[in-house]
Amino acid sequence: MGDHLDFGKNNGNNDFMPADSWRILRIMSEFVDSFDYMTHMPEMLVSVFGSARIRESDPLYAEARDTGKLLVDAGYGVITGGGPGIMEAASRGAYEAGGVSIGLNIELPMEQHPNKYQTDSLSFRYFFVRKVCFLKYSTAVIVYPGGFGTLDELSEVLTMVQTEKINMIPIIFVGKAFWQGFGEWIKNTLLEQGMISPQDMDLVKLVDTGKEAVDWLVECHRYGRRGTVK
Secondary structure: OOEEEEOOOOOOOOOOOOOHHHHHHHHHHHHHHHHHHHOOOOOOEEEEEOOOOOOOOOHHHHHHHHHHHHHHHOOOEEEEOOOOOHHHHHHHHHHHOOOOEEEEEEOOOOOOOOOOOOOEEEEEOOHHHHHHHHHHOOOEEEEOOOOHHHHHHHHHHHHHHHOOOOOOOOEEEEOHHHHHHHHHHHHHHHHOOOOOOHHHHHHEEEEOOHHHHHHHHHHHHHHOOOOOOO
């Protein structure tokens, strides 16, 4: 396992900086330290989101592991949340292919242990700082099936791209059987009721496999294409 940078470790005392003014400084420190660290990483990084509950025996694990390898073979580094499941699988594929595998770990009440397939590991106290770090340094996002955490990360990136707060990057859903209903809800509910604009349907691409995702990603970066929910 590679270098580990731990932001805001407090030796178990969650109230050692009770004043809001000191908390702001701690938040600022987490931003500064993570930005300084990530600045030295390769420019072409892809975030892979997905469930922490997927086990190694699940076909989705093998699929995400293969995606990590394919990304490295295509010249990309991989960013994940650093935990188990899909995150571990994508990290593992990148690590075993000799590429960059960055884990942005989060401190949780039920401790999340960083997976062992990280060339670089950063620890965050604050979810929002971690999200900024994901989006600031990603040239694309690949989203595997997941729960509330995955949906939270997905909603964040969709909003940031839609409102042009970050650059237009490919957002790719892997697993048509899982995501088809979500895509139909976006189209038949959000779009039909005017909650989003027609062009917002072009923000994402729905595919079945990691290979399709990587192929589309390479094509997007080569020709400047966007996705579409179909």
